[in-house]
Amino acid sequence: MRIAVVQLAADIDAARNRELIASALAGIEPGSTDLVVLPEAVMHDFGSADHDLAAVAESLDGPFVSSLTEHAARLDTTIVAGMFERTDGLPYNTLVVVGPDGLRSTYRKIHLYDSFGYRESDRLRAGAIEPVAIDIAGTRVGLMTCYDLRFPELARALMDTDPVPDVLVVPAAWVAGERKVDHWRTLLAARALENTVYVVAAAQGGDRYTGHSLVVDPWGSIVDEVRGTDTAVIRADLEPRVVARSREVNPSLANRRMRST
Template identity: 60%
Template sequence: MSSLRLALVQKASSLESAENRAALAAVAGTLEPDTGLVVLPEAFMRDFGAPGSDLAAVAEPLDGPFVAALTAFAAEQRTTVVAGMFERSEDPERPFNTLAVVDRDGLRASYRKIHLYDSFGYKESDRLVAGPVEPVLVDVGGFSVGLMTCYDLRFPELARELVDRGAELLVVPSAWVAGPGKVHHWRTLATARAIENTVYVAAVGQPGPRYTGHSLVVGPAGELVAELGDGDHVLAASVGRDALDDARATNPSLANRRF
């Protein structure tokens, strides 16, 4: 396939998992025809809640109600979905921060967040377990999609490893905490990951007031394909193989590396 239509769903999740599952019905009505990949934010299954609150109590297995709801949504819309959830781990007090990739047949892949947000006064590792240091890719509509979550965006080595393994599109579901300079960091890091790897970046976040919103798609030459402001919205965009090939022919920085 020469192009892939995306829908980035910038929507706040609540503290009630059932409400977030039910919200998928409203998302369905916003999708354009032939949308091949729907990307929901980090923690869409259930918001993080107040700092220090118990996430183990709300975590689910990968065959639980949230993934079942995603599967039903994907089957109805004939699409693939990426969404953030809290997944039970072997630690009874700390689950994983996981991305589930689902199509009409069920779970395709899962990525457990590698870099936990122990920064800017937060300590995500107090409540969550880091995933294994193993990049995860999945084929969607003929495009190789690499998975990253929120704080992962600040670590160029993960993006580069995904691209070395064939990623053409980096998908970054997030709950990017608001604060001074944070929108600037978000835009800059998403753009940098695209430029340095000559790859598409589709980064979707929850909106304010707690988070920054500004979901965006950046092209492989660093061009801004589309961006939202704040609030609940769905961003539609397409990624294309021709633009990817052109960027890599014009700027063969991956081939010119010496380290």
């Protein structure tokens, strides 16, 4: 699987963000990728704690998903990106999976970021406890969002889906702070190593977030990383033989005696 991971800092202007995404994707050649991963909340940043996300949330057939569909068709690829999905009440923090023909799947963030003095649940609603995995270019891909990373049981639940994913995708807006980059890198490597999967993490950059988008292989080693918070695109080839070999040498999934279900 050929992937591109896009790091950028989103604005609270949704139209401006669509321009930022178009600019970031402009350097990707059509047909050169199977999957493009954008950060959490790239449709519209979280903004300040009193910013009304319900007022700016979009439907799944709104301008954001429509623009991603156009990009996916032009690039002949699949795009995963984060948005705020409109509902009758508080919106969902949703990942959309978009192909050339439009929306393919959604994942609504299960674990809301009520931590480090912040309460995401004041402005957003949690999704149903339903792990979501999807086939992309012949590879099974599991979906997680940001704070989900701190809950290894979600990654394990994804390993109990059939077929077992070879890749976990983690769009994020990982808030900056003391030791936060260390947490980010350590948790991503742990999820990769304990589940013998590639982990693909697209983070927001800028002043508020840690950046450091990266790709980790099933051995827990970093394949590539954005070293900082600037807008950037990194690329990697995810090899099925690497996953297979890691599971042969380290059959921890096969040796499990405790299940998440």
